[in-house]
Amino acid sequence: xxxxxxxxxxxxxxxxxxxxxxxxxxxxxxxxxxxxxxxxxxxxxxxxxxxxxxxxxxxxxxxxxxxxxxxxxxxxxxxxxxxxxxxxxxxxxxxxxxxxxxxxxxxxxxxxxxxxxxxxxxxxxxxxxxxxxxxxxxxxxxxxxxxxxxxx
Numbered sequence: 001x002x003x004x005x006x007x008x009x010x011x012x013x014x015x016x017x018x019x020x021x022x023x024x025x026x027x028x029x030x031x032x033x034x035x036x037x038x039x040x041x042x043x044x045x046x047x048x049x050x051x052x053x054x055x056x057x058x059x060x061x062x063x064x065x066x067x068x069x070x071x072x073x074x075x076x077x078x079x080x081x082x083x084x085x086x087x088x089x090x091x092x093x094x095x096x097x098x099x100x101x102x103x104x105x106x107x108x109x110x111x112x113x114x115x116x117x118x119x120x121x122x123x124x125x126x127x128x129x130x131x132x133x134x135x136x137x138x139x140x141x142x143x144x145x146x147x148x149x150x151x152x
Contacts (some may be wrong), residue, residue, distance in 0.1 A: 006059070008074035008083065009067030016141045017061035023134035024053035024094075030127035036122045037147035040108075043124070046131055049090075049097035053134055056090050078148045087142035088101040093139055098131035 005012040017018040027050045060083070067074050076079075103126055109121045 014064040019135045020057035023130050024050040027127045027130035030123045034123050043103045046097040046101040049093045053090050084145045084149050087145050091138045091142045094135040097128045102128045
């Protein structure tokens with residue numbers, strides 16, 4: 001197997017994992033600073049999905065740091081299979097949560113005009129945008145993992 005950008009145990013792989021973690025944590029932070037996010041099921045689902053994303057990405061970032069320090073390749077087929085399944089599951093959950101939250105945001109705050117607190121509406125929008133950024137990085141990572149597994 002070749003080492004290319006984004007593979008486990010490389011600096012770009014670590015950067016991908018850290019960006020996933022930062023975007024997901026930012027989405028959680030933006031959402032939880034509002035006063036009434038718990039009134040919307042989609043927003044609660046976004047918090048749960050991004051929480052899972054933070055845990056998964058942070059754990060794999062630590063594994064990448066370990067591999068970089070020990071100068072070991074993480075190209076074991078069983079390990080890559082675990083990465084592929086975990087990345088695809090978190091990618092699907094993140095996309096579903098971000099899409100549902102974006103739909104609620106557009107419906108309530110733009111179409112119905114029920115946004116009395118402008119700052120709160122902007123935080124909802126920021127949270128959804130960060131969730132989509134997190135999904136983009138996890139989608140890239142999951143495609144790289146699938147490619148590595150298929151090439152091995």
